[in-house]
Amino acid sequence: MDTFGNRVAILVSGGIDSTVLLYRLINEGYEVTPVYINYGQNSQCGELSAIKSIMDSCLFEKLVEIDFPEARKLGKGSLVGEYPSEVGKTEHWFQAEFFPNRNMILISLAAAYCYKIGISTIAIGVVGKQSYSDTTKAFIEAMNAALSISLGNFSIIAPYVEKSRTIVVKDAVKYNVPVEKTFSCNSVGDRHCNYCISCFERERVIKRVHLLRKKR
Secondary structure (H helix, E strand, O other): OOOOOOEEEEEOOOOHHHHHHHHHHHHOOOEEEEEEEEOOOOOHHHHHHHHHHHHHHHOOOOOEEEEOHHHHHHOOOHHHOOOOOOOOOHHHHHHHHOOOOHHHHHHHHHHHHHHHHOOOEEEOOOOEOOOOHHHOHHHHHHHHHHHHHHHOOOEEEOOOEOOOHHHHHHHHHHOOOOHHHOOOOOOOOOOOOOOOHHHHHHHHHHHHHHHHHHHO
16 A cells, blocks of 8 residues: 555545645645546536646646446436425535435545555545535544455545535635636536535635635
């Protein structure tokens, strides 16, 4: 496995959280391998376009792409085209967008690839307390334990888990992250629907980042 101690694979989605974490890891001196997984999500086109634009900004030459579109058959919710007919409250949006075990699938696939190339650490940009059940600290710790059993000495870096998004905003400013290049929509593929919770959170973070930059 990793004999250098600073190699890490990061699951990237093109969204703000994983992008800020990418910049943070680079600035902390890690040797970073970005990994993108196509699990059949509607948003693949917008995500990939954003990731490639972001990687140009980071001067990355290679993105590891893992194609597993058949996973779409396992999922449900707006990410696979099952749009809610009427959604009003935030918690209803979380239910409508929830792809069961998505992070378990993504982390497991990335971990298998990491084992193959000798990397023993995965980073994932899960954020906040009011989110999905597979973005919690308990979930990350359980996945970490399972991977350590199956693959040996393995670890998951998730510095924003169950933390306020204020930390992400501050890191975006600190590391000069191009948040405008990100893509976060759980409903459509090549544009923002400006209706789902992902679009709402992205716009709110961008406004906060711009405001904080003006105050510097």
